[in-house]
Amino acid sequence: MPVARLPSVLLLFDRGTILLRDLDPGFDPSAIPGVLWDPRVQAYRTPAYRHEALRRELTRRGLPFSDDVRLPQPPLGSWSPIELRPYQEAALWAWELAQRRATVVLPTGSGKTRLALAAMARAGSSALCLVPTRILLAQWLHHIGRTYAGPIGCYGDGAHELAALTVATFESAYRHMDRLGNRFDLLVIDEAHHFGCGLRDEALEMSIAAARLGLTATPPRDAAVAERLVELVGPIAYELTIGDLAGSFLSSFDIITLHLDLTAAERQAYEGWMTTFRTVHAQFRRVAPGASWEDFARAAARTVEGRRALEAFRRARRLTAFTEAKREMLRVLLRRHFHEARVLVFTADNESAYAVAREHLIMPFTCDIGRKEREEVLARFREGALRALVSARVLNEGIDVPDADVAIIVGGALGQREHVQRVGRLLRPREGKRALVYELVSRKTTEVRLARRRRAGLAPRGAAAV
CATH class of the missing domain: 3.40.50.300 (P-loop containing nucleotide triphosphate hydrolases)
Structure with a gap:
């Protein structure tokens, strides 16, 4: 009687990462992109957001595996019908064509939240919605509650309530994703442009959710930030500006x-501060003509003259502010x-x-x-x-x-x-x-x-x- 072959790889969720255990002696996981050896636990590890890519790679190599990463999903409530404008329907279709892992760019006031509700309803899976502020946390809970019949979880503003559909602030997600990261199949990221530059990116790295919908009116134009956002959320699948919708779907x-x-006094003060700033800034630009403002600020902070120039620039900006x-x-x-x-x-x-x-x-x-x-x-x-x-x-x-x-x-x-x-x-x-x-x-x-x-x-x- 043939003996069934045991899985050669066991996948486990561990505080926002995936551990690879019970490996065949002939298998070297370090050959898989993103997988590294962790000597603290004597095991290979990869960020949780690479979970689906890891599964595909193991399947491609013909390696059997046992996936114990995902926790059982609590029952979902029902959704009321959600009517969409033509451009919202087009954006939703574009997201689905992008394998439900993409960013949608729509102007403020055009109904990005409603689009997200339709996406969650159509996906029919557990979802975690991330928002930047407590004000938006309350706003999203209100909008979801109008179209979704079921418990709604909340992480933020003092609440720690978990449900199949949960809304969390960026800060709360960052702090608790080590426990939330294997509970949701869809991430909805409002104001997604806040990610991609290192600050709180781990909140997205620590989730196994394969489906991701980023929402923003102002996508990052910096190439490095945009590339990182593609990795964490997905490429831009659909984009409209205020000029595209004003007069039809927007006022x-x-x-x-x-x-x-x-005034004469304001002009004198402004020019004095800007002269101090321009002298140091011009010297820096001659040495590093292609450098960014951030590069200048870092360099200036190391010298007395540089710090004086930065303070002069801030004073000039404060003066013109009002x-x-x-x-x-x-x-x-x-x-x-x-x-x-x-x-x-x-x-x-x-x-x-x-x-x-x-x-x-x-x-x-x-x-x-x-x-x-x-x-x-x-x-x-x-x-x-x-x-x-x-x-x-x-x-x-x-x-x-x-x-x-x-x-x-x-x-x-x-x-x-x-x-x-x-x-x-x-x-x-x-x-x-x-x-x-x-x-x-x-x-x-x-x-x-x-x-x-x-x-x-x-x-x-x-x-x-x-």
Whole structure:
């Protein structure tokens, strides 16, 4: 009677990695990409996100294996029908054609969350949704609860509740993925552009989920970051910009750029700080003409002159963030629109946001307020009891800001990505709506060049930036 051959490889999940045990003496796992010897446990190990690739490689080599990685899946609830717009359906189809491992790029306000709900419903498997902030955590739980009949887990904002469908903040996922990594078949990554640069990438590396859906309005343009994101999430399978959808599925909008002068005292201070900065920066550029800003910052931090230059640059940026002319123009614009529209004011930093709040008695919407207060503020804004909000960064990503008509961008710090997200806050469609964006730019400063770059992100694909 023939004896059944025992599996030559046993696969086990171990704190975000896959261990290879019970190996045949003639098998060398180090020949498989990503598999390394771990002398601490006397076994070969590979990151959990390579689980499916490892299975395929073992099968290709004809090596039998026993896979004890995946924990049993708890029962899933049922989904209500989810209607999609044509471009959302096209994006979902593109993701499925990419073997359900890809990134979808859609502008703010175009319904990326709804697309993700449809993807989870169509996949019919356990899913972990990752979001960057506690505000978005509550928002995703709310949206899922409207279309999904079943328990919803939550990791973040003090909660540690596990279910077949779970939402977690990036930070909580990073801290707990060693225990969550073998429980889900699908990862949904909101604001996926936060990954790919090393910070918290391990949260994606430690999950075995073969299916992955990345969502972003602003994909990374740095080649190294983009390549890393392809490895962790998948390639871009579908992409539309604000310019592609404005006027049809998003509200039409107008942008008015107002160039404002510095006062004599501001100009003197600005030029003094920028002269200090430019002297050191020019010396660095002569030595390293192809270097990035990050390279300069690292090099400058090593010398007294370099640190002085960086501080001078920061002082110049703080000065232009909220000048006297911007103060006066903001006063004029608020007086014009306060009673006829709902206004969002965006600043470069919290210091400027609180200054605006004090001067104009506008509610600040910052990282310093708790979830309950945030919900109350948005509800009052929706009802019209609050006519304006001011924020530095909290409103940039993903938060539903209902019925905003006018945005006043006093200052920015994060470039094209931030600008696209801010404009997108106004573009949730409403019959007859045409949004209005004011951008305040200090004349003859670095803001002029930055403003020109920011606008490139609003053009339709293939359109030239002007």
